Amino acid sequence: MAALDPILNDIDTDLDNALERLFEFLRIESISTDSAYKGECRKAAHWLEGNLTALGFETSVEETSLHPVVYAHKPKPGAPHVLFYGHYDVQPVDPLNLWTHPPFEPRLIGEGDRRQIVARGASDDKGQVMTFVEACRAHLAMNGELPCAVTIVIEGAEESGSQGLPEWVEKNRDRLEADVALVCDTSMWDRNTPQITTSLRGLAYFEVTVTCADRDLHSGFFGGAAANPIHVLSKILAALHDDQGRVTIPDFYEGVREPPAEVLEQWKGLDFTAEKFLGPIGLKEPAGERGRMLIELIQSRPACDVNGIIGGYTAEGTKTVIAGQASAKVSFRLVDDQDPEQLAKNFEAFVRERAPADCKVDVVCYKGSRAIALPYDMPQLSVAQAALTEEWGRDAIAVGAGGSIPIVGDFKRLLGLDTLLIGFGLDDDRIHSPNEKYELKSFHKGTRSWARILSALAAR
Amino acid sequence: MAALDPILNDIDTDLDNALERLFEFLRIESISTDSAYKGECRKAAHWLEGNLTALGFETSVEETSLHPVVYAHKPKPGAPHVLFYGHYDVQPVDPLNLWTHPPFEPRLIGEGDRRQIVARGASDDKGQVMTFVEACRAHLAMNGELPCAVTIVIEGAEESGSQGLPEWVEKNRDRLEADVALVCDTSMWDRNTPQITTSLRGLAYFEVTVTCADRDLHSGFFGGAAANPIHVLSKILAALHDDQGRVTIPDFYEGVREPPAEVLEQWKGLDFTAEKFLGPIGLKEPAGERGRMLIELIQSRPACDVNGIIGGYTAEGTKTVIAGQASAKVSFRLVDDQDPEQLAKNFEAFVRERAPADCKVDVVCYKGSRAIALPYDMPQLSVAQAALTEEWGRDAIAVGAGGSIPIVGDFKRLLGLDTLLIGFGLDDDRIHSPNEKYELKSFHKGTRSWARILSALAAR
Incomplete structure (x- = not known):
């Protein structure tokens, strides 16, 4: 087992070079939802290919129906295998x-503990991806090998x-076998407390056009x-919520469960106030369902x-015009067993019922995902928690999050893999x-965290 | 009194040249609501100045708080005086x-009776303005003088x-004295039936921004x-109308009168069906207030x-985003004695009442205008009706219209002038x-109509 100190030390001394590499990555305008940036997405994939190949990964850029996937692999027979x-x-x-x-001209802004990398993608997800890549780099630089077998999948959509x-x-499937999946696309509990995210809300996304x-x-x-x-x-949109903030679509709450009493009790003990969560964005009062704790609204309740x-x-x-057409994008965050396919049917019916005879209504349904939750007794969870606690000097907490990362459900379904969601973003990123940022501390200590986690998983 | 036939004949033979002049005017991108086109608005004013000066008008381009006004005058002592x-x-x-x-590259499209001038402004209002200017040109070309004293005001806002x-x-005021005002910015009853518009709905226009x-x-x-x-x-917008299509703002219908029974009787006799009015735009059923005739909805009812x-x-x-801000433009068509200033107060209160504590609401109030109506016994009305009937071979009808032309109220208030609204647009213009058009027949016979009306008003 290689010593950890030289590796952490190398991460500290190489930080400026690591930042330079991240900035190169951030300059690529890889916006996936706008087809005008198709070439830039491909450019980002090839940039990663070059970077990972240089580290000794066997790397390839592989086609999908939208933007290519970067696949990289470095075997280590007999060692645990992680899929990042x-x-x-x-x-x-x-x-x-x-x-x-300009969003694609990254800058380092601010002083001391709060220095920030400001650019589109700094936090979501290029900065986070590079914490893992840089941790691999440091292991390889000091020891010529990684503690685990590592497969890396970086997608572009x-x-x-x-x-x-x-x-x-x-x-x-065959090339993606592993013992555990690792994802770096989530946040810390706060700027000093690391977090492993153990559940994620699902997503259903629609576009409604009325003509x-x-x-x-x-x-x-x-x-x-004229209509x-x-x-x-x-x-239609005003009818989506009742005056108690509940969604009015029939059967919407089917499959939603109340958290166990002991979890609710823990949540009540957290100092998670509207002032702390909403204050920084200029708001005071939680919107959404009445009579719920704020943490319920973003973790255990759909929205x-x-x-x-x-x-x-x-x-x-x-301009004194009556438009021929108007459209809206509407999305739902799902929890527990809510079914995005059933919701798509119910949502479409809900919309059509409210359209006068003279109007044409189109509903486009984008890909949806179910909510997911980790088993609390997963062995790698406590190992990773301990490594994070060592790096940050505070107990790493395991908690659910409001966002959606569809692939986590797919990894479970297709590969049978559970995923550790470990990220170093902050809620104010x-x-x-506009002005997306990733704190330099997140980038630096995030890299150190992964270096520790890779060693810890190998030692298990 | 000069003979009319040579003048009408000159209009017929000069049509190609007249079209060339109109096309020059249409090529100027004089969009007044977008400050990027300020220079183009000024260019349009100077184009008119050049054209009217060449006809012998004393012409000037005069500043206002937004875009300049073109003022032109040709006196004729002892003759009636019109202000166009x-x-x-x-x-x-x-x-x-x-x-x-491209909207500013005018084209002549189609064949025979339905040839169309297609360009932004072809009908609203450059083509209509030029029917009057070209009628003056023909009178001057044949007789060296106009039948009436003529003052022309062409605004840019x-x-x-x-x-x-x-x-x-x-x-x-002193330079705008006249016996009657003439405005060419309205429509015909149908493609064969000329119309004098005797009432106009007023307008109140707001912009609501929620942060x-x-x-x-x-x-x-x-x-x-988060809200x-x-x-x-x-x-807020959904609350503006109840399920009977009535506007829900308090006191909104204050000042709205029911038309006299005999007028309603006349309206019932008109063959004004949803099929005819809404069919050409792809609709079948009148929206708006239930239990009203379609002609009421667009003439005597506010909207x-x-x-x-x-x-x-x-x-x-x-994109899975919750916007910080959203905004809407909302306008009202007013009738009878509805007061746009009172409405502004009531609308703002209506909006603010519906904003949660955490939201900031801004309401911008653009200039409003009251509805106006002509006296039915106005002497010039029957003279102009007769001239139009002669040109088109069908009785010219006097009727109200749904749109707003704020200056008509100002002419009455500031100059004591009644206005004859005579236009040659069609409802499907x-x-x-997109693809605004003015029919060649409207342009040609519109010019002939004004030549007749000028002579008729002088002979009165």
């Missing part, structure tokens, strides 16, 4: 005018619902006589959010928003 | 992808609520806990339309929409 997953694609950057500098990935995983007249109309001539698709859409809406004239000034 | 009003500004062109050719115009009119969090949020982390401004806005809405992610694909 991350994604190189990033969210769109709009609204661009709210960025303090996570922000597009991982389109094409499950099919690729299914086809490549009335076959063109835009003058509201002077037609106002009061207005924004009115129709507003009525529905309209993610976008557009119709009619939206530029400066006035502004992922999916 | 039109506008050189046009609506924005979005959605651009629905145009069959009609599509921006005529911002700056009332102040300019007030300052220039919740101070940034866009990840819906995975915050969904179910969503699209939800708040949808609830409320959401003209635009935007918030969150609206591009291709999915797609004004404010």
Whole structure:
């Protein structure tokens, strides 16, 4: 068993070079949801291929139905085998005018303990991916080998619902055998407390388009006589929640369970207040279901959010128009046994019921995922917790999270693998928003954490 | 009194040249609501200045608080005096992808009786303005003088609520004295039946912006806990109408009168069906207030339309975001004595009442106008009706219209002038929409109509 200190020391002394490598990665505009950036996604895949090949991984860029997957492998007979997953694609950057500098020109901003890497993808997920890659680099630099056999899968369509990935995983089962999956795409409990995420909400995502007249109309001539698709859409969206904040779609809460009493008791003991969680984003009161603790709202309860809406004239000034068409994107966070396919049927029926005879309604259903939860008695969980606790000097906590990482369910279903979700993001990282950042401390101590975890899993 | 036939004949033989002049005018991208087109608005004003000066008008381009006004005058002592009003500004062109050719590259499309001039502004209002200018040109070409004294005012901010115009009119009262105002910015009853519009609905236009969090949020982390401004806005907009299609803002119907029984009787006699009015735009059933005739809905009843809405992610694909902000443009068509200022207060209160404590709501109030109606016994009305009937071979009808032309109220209030609204547009001209058109027949016979009306008003 190789000594850990030289490896951690190498991570400390090589930090500037590691940052330079991350910045190169962040400069690639790999937005997966916008087809204009297809070439940039491929470029990011090949950048990773070059980087991992240089470390001695056997690496290839492999096609899927959307953007390619990067596959890398370094065997170690007799040692435990980990499968690491991350994604190189990033969210769109709009609204661009709210960025303090261009999103694909990464900068190191601030001083001391709070230095931040600011760029699209800094936290979600390029910075997080590189903590694992850099940990491998340090092990290899000091010892010429890794403590475990390592397979790495970095996809390019996570922000597009991982389109094409499950099919690729299914086809490549033999090459993805491992003892445990590792994912670095989640957050810490707070800036000093590491966290292993043991459950994730599922996701169902829809786009609703309402069409009335076959063109835009003058509201002077037609106002009061012609159907207005924004009115129709507003009525539909307004009907999604009742006045208690509950989702009104029939059978929506089917499969939702109440957490065991002892879990609720633990949650009550956490100092998880609206002031702490919502204060930093300028809000005071939890929205959503009345009569629930805030931590329930984001962990054990499902939620529905309209993610976008557009119709009619939206530029400066006035235009007296009745739009021909309006559309909205609507998504649901799912928990426990809620079924995204059943929801798709119920949602579509809910929408169609509310459309007047004269309106045409289209509902597009993007890929959905069920919620997932780890077994609490999983052996690697306590090993990883101990390694994290050693690095951060605070007990690593195991807790659920509000977001969705669809591949985790696919790994279980297709490969029989449980996944340790260990990330170093912070809740104020502004992922999916302007001025996304990843703290230098997250990047540095995140890399050190993975170096420890790899050793710890090998020693088990 | 000059003979009319040579003048009408000159209009017929000069049609190609007249079209060439109109096309020059249409090529100018004079969108008044978008400040990026400020220079183009000025260019349109100077184009008119050049054209009217060449006809012998004393012409000037005069500043207002937004875009300049073109003022032209040709005196004729002892003759009746008309004040003609039109506008050189046009609506924005979005959605651009629905145009069959570039909106500022006018084309003549189709054959025979249905030939169309297709371009932004072809009907609203450049083509209509030029029918009057070309009628003046023909009179001057044949007789060296006009039958009436003529003052022309062409503004550049009609599509921006005529911002700056009332102040300019007030300052220039002395130079705007006349016996009657003429406006060419309305439609025919149908493609063969001329119309004088004797009433217009007023307008009140608002923009509502709802702000919740101070940034866009990840819906995975915050969904179910953070307020969503699209939800708040949808609830507000959905509440604007009850299930009978009536506007729910308190006191909204204050000042609305029922038309006299004999008018309602006349309306019942008109063959104004949903099939005829809504069929051409792909609709079947009147929206809006239940239990009203379609003609009531667009003439004697007020209406409320959401003209635009935007918030969150609206591009291709999915983004799991909770927007920080969402906004909508909402306008009202007013009738009879409805007061736009009182409505502004009531609307703002209505919106604020529905905003949760955590949300900030901004309401911008654009310029409003009251509804207006002509005296039925106005002497010039029957003279103009007779001239139109002669040109078109069908009785010209006097009727109200759904749209708003704010300046008409200002002319009455500031100058004591009644206005004859005579236009040659058709309901399917797609004004404010892609592929706006003005029929060649409207342009040609519209010019002939004005030549007749000018002579008739002088002979009175």
